[in-house]
Amino acid sequence: MLPTRESHRRAPPLSRREAVKRLGQLSVAIAATACTPLSYALHLYPEGYDRSDAGDRIHAAFGRTVIPGAPPDDASIFRALKDPNLPFHRFAEFFAADLNARARRGFGRDFERLTLDERTATIERGLAKGGTAAQLYGGAIFLTQIAYYAGIYGPERGCPLIDFDGAYRFRGLEATTFPDPERYLARSVSADGNPA
Amino acid sequence: MRTVQTDFLIVGSGFGAAAPALRLAEAGHRVTLVEKGPHIDPLKDFRMTQDPHYLTRYLKCLPGEHLGLTYAEALGGGSGFYEMVSLRAPSVAFDQVDQNGRRLWPADVDRTALDPHYDAADAMLRVEQIAPHEVPRNGLLFAQMMRNLGYSCERAPYAVRNCMGAGYCVTGCVFGAKQSLLLNYLPQAVAAGVTVETDLEALGIETRCRVEETPASGPLAGLPYRYAVCCRRTTGAKDLVSFEAKVVILAAGTVGTARLLLRSRPQLPRLSEQVGCNVAFNGSVKVAGIMPDAMSEGDLYAGRSHAGMISYEFLPSHGISIAAVKPLPLQILTSARLTLEGQPSSAYWGAANTELLRRFRHRAMVLVALGMTPPAGRIVADGDRFTAGLDLDDGLRRYYAETREIMHSILRRNGCRIVDAAFVDRNGAPYPDVHFSTAHQVGSCRMATSKRHGVVDPDGAVFDYPGLFISDGSTIPTSLAVNTAHTILANAERIAEEIRARCAERPEAVVAVD
Numbered sequence: 001m002l003p004t005r006e007s008h009r010r011a012p013p014l015s016r017r018e019a020v021k022r023l024g025q026l027s028v029a030i031a032a033t034a035c036t037p038l039s040y041a042l043h044l045y046p047e048g049y050d051r052s053d054a055g056d057r058i059h060a061a062f063g064r065t066v067i068p069g070a071p072p073d074d075a076s077i078f079r080a081l082k083d084p085n086l087p088f089h090r091f092a093e094f095f096a097a098d099l100n101a102r103a104r105r106g107f108g109r110d111f112e113r114l115t116l117d118e119r120t121a122t123i124e125r126g127l128a129k130g131g132t133a134a135q136l137y138g139g140a141i142f143l144t145q146i147a148y149y150a151g152i153y154g155p156e157r158g159c160p161l162i163d164f165d166g167a168y169r170f171r172g173l174e175a176t177t178f179p180d181p182e183r184y185l186a187r188s189v190s191a192d193g194n195p196a
Numbered sequence: 197m198r199t200v201q202t203d204f205l206i207v208g209s210g211f212g213a214a215a216p217a218l219r220l221a222e223a224g225h226r227v228t229l230v231e232k233g234p235h236i237d238p239l240k241d242f243r244m245t246q247d248p249h250y251l252t253r254y255l256k257c258l259p260g261e262h263l264g265l266t267y268a269e270a271l272g273g274g275s276g277f278y279e280m281v282s283l284r285a286p287s288v289a290f291d292q293v294d295q296n297g298r299r300l301w302p303a304d305v306d307r308t309a310l311d312p313h314y315d316a317a318d319a320m321l322r323v324e325q326i327a328p329h330e331v332p333r334n335g336l337l338f339a340q341m342m343r344n345l346g347y348s349c350e351r352a353p354y355a356v357r358n359c360m361g362a363g364y365c366v367t368g369c370v371f372g373a374k375q376s377l378l379l380n381y382l383p384q385a386v387a388a389g390v391t392v393e394t395d396l397e398a399l400g401i402e403t404r405c406r407v408e409e410t411p412a413s414g415p416l417a418g419l420p421y422r423y424a425v426c427c428r429r430t431t432g433a434k435d436l437v438s439f440e441a442k443v444v445i446l447a448a449g450t451v452g453t454a455r456l457l458l459r460s461r462p463q464l465p466r467l468s469e470q471v472g473c474n475v476a477f478n479g480s481v482k483v484a485g486i487m488p489d490a491m492s493e494g495d496l497y498a499g500r501s502h503a504g505m506i507s508y509e510f511l512p513s514h515g516i517s518i519a520a521v522k523p524l525p526l527q528i529l530t531s532a533r534l535t536l537e538g539q540p541s542s543a544y545w546g547a548a549n550t551e552l553l554r555r556f557r558h559r560a561m562v563l564v565a566l567g568m569t570p571p572a573g574r575i576v577a578d579g580d581r582f583t584a585g586l587d588l589d590d591g592l593r594r595y596y597a598e599t600r601e602i603m604h605s606i607l608r609r610n611g612c613r614i615v616d617a618a619f620v621d622r623n624g625a626p627y628p629d630v631h632f633s634t635a636h637q638v639g640s641c642r643m644a645t646s647k648r649h650g651v652v653d654p655d656g657a658v659f660d661y662p663g664l665f666i667s668d669g670s671t672i673p674t675s676l677a678v679n680t681a682h683t684i685l686a687n688a689e690r691i692a693e694e695i696r697a698r699c700a701e702r703p704e705a706v707v708a709v710d
Binding site: 067085124127143161184187193 | 246283285286337353526530545553
């Protein structure tokens with residue numbers, strides 16, 4: 001047998017820098033530094049931004065807008081936005097405040113109190129803004145979709161909304177094959193599956 | 197700094213490394229193998245998950261504007277994470293020429309020369325053509341589509357035993373069904389005496405003597421320790437270890453080997469200028485469609501991650517193979533902006549997208565074409581950083597468009613509705629231009645008959661550096677139009693045989709006695 005090292009079996013906690021690097025490598029999340037030029041953070045900060053604001057409720061409303069049909073009490077729909085191991089978490093509160101500010105400007109109410117159509121319109125306005133705002137909104141959509149559809153926070157459960165089963169439970173090959181394969185097969189030009 | 201002396205040092209532990217390690221140890225040589233990534237016990241360390249922290253621990257990406265290369269860093273290299281497809285390269289792949297008409301493969305390296313080594317690899321990995329009753333639904337539905345159009349389609353050979361169809365091939369098979377190198381070559385190499393050290397990154401290579409004055413072949417006994425490879429532990433105190441070796445075999449993969457040699461160029465000034473150039477990327481193009489209700493339901497989110505069927509119908513005419521694939525892990529699917537043809541491009545999120553992904557589960561067909569695109573990529577050093585470069589010319593744009601059109605035509609003529617997929621960059625934004633992403637990269641240190649055209653000779657020996665070899669995918673000079681793993685392994689078997697022959701002890705002189 002090959003030598004083993006117990007210490008290698010569990011990934012160590014990731015530093016933020018390492019997380020940025022790794023996630024960027026797999027196109028899994030947005031590159032944090034690209035999203036927030038200092039000028040944007042300093043000069044375009046939404047008025048009335050309050051760190052004690054109910055960011056979770058805004059994030060949840062955002063998640064339910066990006067992925068309609070997700071159970072309303074499913075916190076995993078916005079968990080990725082605040083996951084300290086993912087680069088977006090640095091901007092999560094800012095993003096919530098920006099969403100809320102756009103909702104108030106557009107519809108006179110907090111984002112979470114808008115209808116689905118109004119929330120959709122608010123997000124579309126963020127995307128249409130272009131530049132850094134579009135990157136921020138696009139990145140949040142991207143991250144929410146990946147995390148939720150792929151069931152990142154529930155590998156056993158997967159994503160029932162799209163009928164993704166998650167981790168394998170033995171069902172037998174018949175669950176993923178047809179009983180009459182010959183009915184489907186095309187003519188073959190090789191003896192063993194290899195090209196000539 | 198600790199110093200270790202060994203006869204053979206092998207850098208890397210994947211398809212290019214495992215065969216030389218085993219064959220040289222079997223011949224009685226003292227072999228040490230170092231791997232940058234972590235140790236893996238397939239029955240304990242692999243997980244059925246989409247967790248990016250898990251995936252990115254092992255799978256890395258070299259990004260670029262038009263080209264993205266994915267590779268693995270772990271014991272066993274990519275073998276723990278590949279889709280088990282074990283195909284031989286088509287004969288026509290070896291006949292590819294450059295723009296001047298020069299054959300890219302050395303004259304004596306072709307399919308016929310590799311076939312015995314494919315046989316050896318088949319036996320080690322227990323490769324078998326998938327049985328009809330094991331072909332996943334989407335593979336059979338793809339076969340049906342090809343049959344409907346009068347095209348051929350093959351059941352692919354795989355390195356697997358007792359597959360349960362769990363679908364988590366790319367995250368590492370937790371059932372031990374996938375015949376990765378962790379189950380055959382590497383344990384056998386260890387049993388034969390190879391010392392394996394993981395979590396050690398090779399930082400640079402330097403010579404310890406005037407290597408050009410040392411013999412390129414002959415017994416090792418009289419040879420000095422010609423090369424020193426400085427390695428750094430990637431865990432803990434990150435201590436340095438220096439390996440002094442008589443022979444060094446680089447097998448860190450197309451990215452890793454080129455990166456190491458580019459870093460080492462100041463210490464190895466006679467290296468070919470071709471290091472890092474000529475990266476072939478197997479022209480990977482992907483399309484998707486929603487199957488008509490008249491077709492049976494598929495299984496896109498379940499079963500083997502490779503759908504079992506591949507067609508060579510367009511190999512002679514267009515230099516491509518076409519296979520049905522599955523987007524597993526699912527992040528691969530959700531990291532593209534997907535919209536049904538005819539929908540506004542903004543429909544990549546919201547209710548329309550959710551509905552589309554729900555339909556994908558049973559009704560989507562995803563096809564990938566692999567093609568003989570020219571070795572136009574490169575690995576570019578920018579200080580300590582590296583990126584993947586590709587000059588996108590009209591020929592590549594035409595290839596991309598024509599290949600997409602062929603696959604769209606297959607889908608459309610079978611009643612499918614096309615799904616537009618805009619693949620996104622690390623910022624979550626769609627690539628503005630054609631972008632190839634692949635895990636089939638080869639050729640950054642390609643073999644050739646002269647230093648002007650390549651980095652190693654046909655036997656894997658680095659030009660002008662006796663005792664320095666390369667045995668991994670970086671030596672493969674062209675795209676193959678099929679999955680590359682098996683050819684990398686077969687070629688490594690071939691190179692291992694050459695190295696073994698070069699380092700064989702000379703027979704004792706026969707003294708004539710009256």
